[in-house]
Amino acid sequence: MNQSTNQPSHEHTIATSENIAQGVDNEVILNNQRVFSGKIAAVLAFACILYTVFHIAVMNFYPLETWVYRLVHVTGGLMLGYMIYSARNFILSANPNQDHTFFAPIPTYLWLILIPAALAIFVALGQIIYAVVSDNLIPMGAxxxxxxxxxxxxxxxxxxLAVICAWLTPAKAREKFSLPDxxxxxxxxxxxxxxxxxAEFLRMRAQVFPHINDMYAAIAGIILILELTRRLAGLAxxxxxxxxxxxxxxxxxxxxxxxxxxxxAARFFTFLYTDNxxxxxxxxxxxxxxxxFITFAAFLQASKVGEYFINFAFAVAGGARGGPAKVAVFSSALMGTINGTSxxxxxSTGSLTIPLMKKVGYKPQTSAAIEAAASSGGQILPPIMGAGAFIMAEITGLAxxxxxxxxxxPALLYFLSIYFMVDKAALKLGMQGLPRSDLPKFALLARQCFLFLPIFILIIALFLGYSVIRAGTLAMVSAAVVSWFTPHKMTTKxxxxxxxxxxxxxxxxVAVCAAAGVIVGVIALTGIGTRFSAMLLNLAGNSQLIALFFAMLVAIILGMGMPTTAAYAVAASVIAPGLVQMGIEPLTAHFFIFFFAVMSAITPPVALAAYAGAGIAQTDPMKTSVESFKYGLAAFVIPFMFFYTPGMLMQGSGVENFHAFSSAALGIFMLTSAIQGWFFGRVIPVLRIVLFFAALAMISGGIVSDIIGLATGALLFAIQKRFITPKNVVKGLD
Incomplete structure (x- = not known):
């Protein structure tokens, strides 16, 4: 475990050419995560299993009342979070065999805080248990x-007091519980x-005349949510x-x-802990x-299907020039659509691809930047989109x-852009791929292509009209079934x-979404979302383009330090109503916001995905974030493309959709060529500028602009291939 950074460790076993991705599915251990052994580990594992099985069972077989289900979800998540994750990164780990106590030692002076905290919490817990058992609750009018x-x-x-005590307690014993936690x-x-x-009483009184205890319970709950969010997602x-x-x-x-x-205060805090x-x-x-879908991803991880995905990507692209970088694009797309965070x-994938990119000649910061850009793009790739598609469906009511x-x-264009960027970087630097002898054999992996079945079953079930929950459950079960035809058969264990x-x-x-819910609650109570939308309309005047520019800035700023799910949910609450009010289609408005919420993970100065990659590559985080921004630059153009061209979102006829994609793909190729300075050979600075504007003309999607872009691209191609030279031009003038 690397204790010098805040990055997770991801231990790999020694890989072979037939399984170059060996170890990529190992569990990731964070620097503040406890690692138990023996009976404690068994008890905690049982609690985790119970938590997951509860959700799967309720979603599929035994529906619960909405409030109760969500409260159990949040409460269980908080309880597990405090048992597993420490308030501080561990600085050393005691020998597990040193003693047989379950709790890490507490400095003497902290008992002055810990004892009053314990007394208060045990009194509160005893009181509510007694009230529930005796049915002596706090009804309306109490x-x-x-x-x-x-x-x-x-x-x-x-x-x-317990939170303060947890902050002050040294984190020394990774294998022991902490009393404050x-x-x-x-x-x-x-x-x-x-x-x-x-819950029955709160539905009626929370927004009007809550009881004082409702407020204190809500405040304590919000404190617990924010502290766990700090431990797992940082301070932002x-x-x-x-x-x-x-x-x-x-x-x-x-x-x-x-x-x-x-x-x-009573109304404010109580309102925040409701379904608002x-x-x-x-x-x-x-x-x-x-x-x-996290459970689905866990099934793929436990059955080593994730290893197969990455081995397959290496077999396909590992031998090409700059091979590991192209593998990063493919594998991150496959894993990122399932994974919930950039x-x-x-x-998960960068711990393998980043060292290999460095091996074939990419700079450390470039290796980390490519992985960050590709991993972020996974969340815009159907069918799962890192849960973004489901959040958008929930918020918009769209199918x-x-x-x-x-x-x-949009997803295809984004990954095309990164692929072109990677390929042109490899061309400029004269890179080679990995030796074929070091790569998995494609023919062997092709015989195991049935391991893609869980993904296909998910897609087919969704398009056959199955509910998302039923489709996801079928995909999860299929992941276990296909494993029976591999050496990694999923047994009960x-x-x-x-x-x-x-x-x-x-x-x-769980923590991040609950914390984002607090923001959504404040927006709903104060009406700031509506007023902000009105202000947006006033600032933009009648210009939808200016309004979209403001929306881009807000989405990126909110997304700095937030996972995509939270960033999109908050940004959509604040910005989307104003964009829709200006006449922008709801689907376009929400996709626009979602794209920039995703790209905030690679946007300086706070770029979480780039920082994670920099930790693995052991390079400067800020330089990495700037380079990842460059590699993902197309994503900052694509949202404006589908605003101007409905075919980009499949909203036109078949011909219009194909024209939108083909012209945009050519434009993306030219854009990446201008950024990397390599078209069909090196491009001098003046021609790079010309190529950049030709790319923008292609991207805009109009017939006239396409002709201008194509003509300019053809001219530059002819110049680079020396079909047109100064001598030919002079001769033609004669």
Missing amino acids: PKDKMQYTFGYPIFIGTT ILLTLAALSVGLYIISH LVIIVCVFIAYGFIGPWLPGVLQHQGYP GVLGPTTAISSTYIIL AGNVV YRDIVFAAII MILYAFEIAAKMSLQL
Whole structure:
């Protein structure tokens, strides 16, 4: 484990030419993740399995009431998160055989904080358990001070003190529980029990006259969500959420469009922990589609199908010039569409492809940049789109199939652009691919092409009209079945292991989606989304292009430090209504926002995917982010393309759609040629500028502009191939 960085470790076993991707499916261990052994590991594995199986069972067989299901989802995620992840990166690991205690030692001075925190949390937990068992809850019209001193104050004070204690506790024993984190686990349980047991009352009183305990439970719950988000996704999203919460209180004193009437604290916080906020659309997605497809990805990982995907990519492209970079494009596309985060995809595939790219001659920062750009693009690739398609369907009400169909051309263009960038870099530098003797045999892998069946079954089931949940479940089952025809047969033990790692893989997105729900709740309560849209309309005047430019900036800024799911959900809440009001089609508006939310992962100065790649490549994160921005530059053009050309989103006739794709593909080829300075040979600076504008002409999609772009490209081709020379031109003038 590398303790010098905040990057995850991904241990690889020694690979062979027939299985060059060996180890890529190993579990990723974060720097602040506990690694247990013995009975503790077995108990925690059981808890993780129970968490995943609960979701799969409820989605497929035993539907629960919406609030209860989402609350169990969030509460269980918080409890597992605090047991598994420490507040700080581990600085050393004690010998597991050194003693037989379950808990890491606590410095003496911290007991002054820990004991009051423990007393408060145990009082709150005891009170809510007693209230549930005795059915002595807090109904409508209950006295204001009922359970205030035995639940409200204790849960707030205890949670706050436990968080402070966790921050101050040294992280030294990776294989032991931390007492402050156990208290936070119990605090999460207390909050969950309170809100689940009072859900019936909260639906009626949360927005009007909440009880004081409703507020304290909500505040404690939000503190727990933000602290777990900090541990798993960093500070950026936490700061953004805190800014929105502060806005809820300072709004009455702000000028213009930012001003609102203000809200009592009880109403404000209680509202945030309802289905208008934390339990709203973001958690609806994480508790269904996200956890379903993360479980699907875990089945592929446990059955070593992920290794097969990458071996297949190496067999196809590994021997070509710059081979590992082209493998990164293919493999990251395959894995990224399933994986829920760009940075997570970089870690899983980049730990293999980045060292190999360096081996054939790419600079470390270029290797990391290529992997980051390719991994981010996986989230715009159908059919799963990193869960983005399902979130868009939930928010817009558009059919899932329409969204996936619309994503085909933009996704193809994006990966074409990266492929061209990689190929031209290899041409410029005279790179070779990996020796064929070091690569898997294509003929051998072709006999195992049935391992692609889970993906095909998913696509076919969706287009046959099966629900997303049923299609995802069928794909998951098929991943287990196809493994029986390989050396990595999924036994009961491996299926349980898949459920275990699915829970661990989902925790970041559970926390992030809940945190994003807080922002959505503030937007819904204060109406800032509507007013911001009005301000956008005023600033843009009648120009849809200017409005889209502002939307691009907002989506990128919100996405810095946020996973795509959260960034898109928040940006869509703020920006999309204004774009639609200006006359832009809902599908176009939401795809536009989604694209830039995805690309925020490779946009400086905060580019999470690029930073993850830089950690693996051991290079400068900022230089890597700038280069990844260059490699993904086409993605900053494509959204404007489908705004001007409906055929780009499959919204035209067959001929229009084909024309949109073919002209844009040629434009992308010319654009990458201008960026890399290589068309059909090196291009001098002046001709690069000409080529750049010719590319933009092709990309715009009009007949006249296509003719201009093609003619310019043909002229440059003739010049580079010396069909046209100064001597020929002079002779022609004669």
